[in-house]
Amino acid sequence: MSWSQAVEKTVTGLGYELVDVERSAGGLLRVYIDRVPGRAYPTGEHEFVTVEDCEAVTRQLQYALEVAGADYARLEVSSPGLDRPLKRVEDYVRFAGNLVQITLKLPFQGRKKFQGTLVAPAEGAAEGSGWHLVFNDGKVDQVLDFAFEEVREARLVPVLDFKGRRGKGAPATQSPAGETDGGQQQ
Template sequence: MEADLATVTKLIEPEVKALGFDLVRVAMTGGRSDPTLQVMAERRETRQLNLDDCQAISRKLSDLLDEKDPIEGAYRLEVSSPGIDRPLTRKADYADWAGHEARVKLTVEHEGAKQLSGVIQGIENNIVSIATPKGVREVPFESIASAKLLLTDKLINATAPLSTEGADSIQTEG
């Protein structure tokens, strides 16, 4: 199965934005045996996504993907939130999540390392700064193969739901 993810992203991003969400990542996972188009999105104001949001995006994208058919063969569509230990895929992510710990994998070795872990300092002129135990490393955004936030108490506190009202009560019918 071949899928041009740039084409798929260009197709679906306006639809996701029209629903009031930001597209975080589009990826094909599962390989040939279980191909899955994974779409991660979030609400602009909360950076979260609930089940109703996932369903709304899924319905909209299912219809669009069926109509335009940009992916060869059968596949599953999976719409999800990026989660707490989210991937960092956009330049803005490095500004938004400055002060939090991340693991960054590079496409090429940089100063003797192909992977860095540390606190994101930010991004300026396409250069991402990461404070590592060996000092601040500056890497070009284009040389980042993948990156994700690391689960820490600080991150958990920063991503706590805006409202937990009713979270500890169980409602039953009948």
């Protein structure tokens, strides 16, 4: 069994999705994992990968890579991040409706990079074809039709919401000095 097969078998065997694997100079082996929606994990109920998830996968991978005779100096297991890459058709299906950035292999109307909302193909479309990206060119919304094979790279666009810092309906409180904190939690 090769080191890459050992990584994939171990990660998927633990119930996680293998997003990507990178090997770099200096012997670093970096493994990106994600949780599968709707699946229960022994590390608890969370939407995103936790440090405990990474620790559990790291422990198992160390054994599997030793058995496979993999040559690496350092192993790093992490989440794919907020700008998660979309590598497989299944990723596109899972993240349809989200804001994504795609880079085409060949330019379309003079550009390769587009950012917009990913729309799944209509039912009955051939696998990998019929995808749409709804984007705004600065004037009006437009739709880019593309096939999976035409994309060089696709990533989720991070959407940060800092409104969650204040509890919903949290009243402003006063400090002993009489200063108001605006309802932000300390």
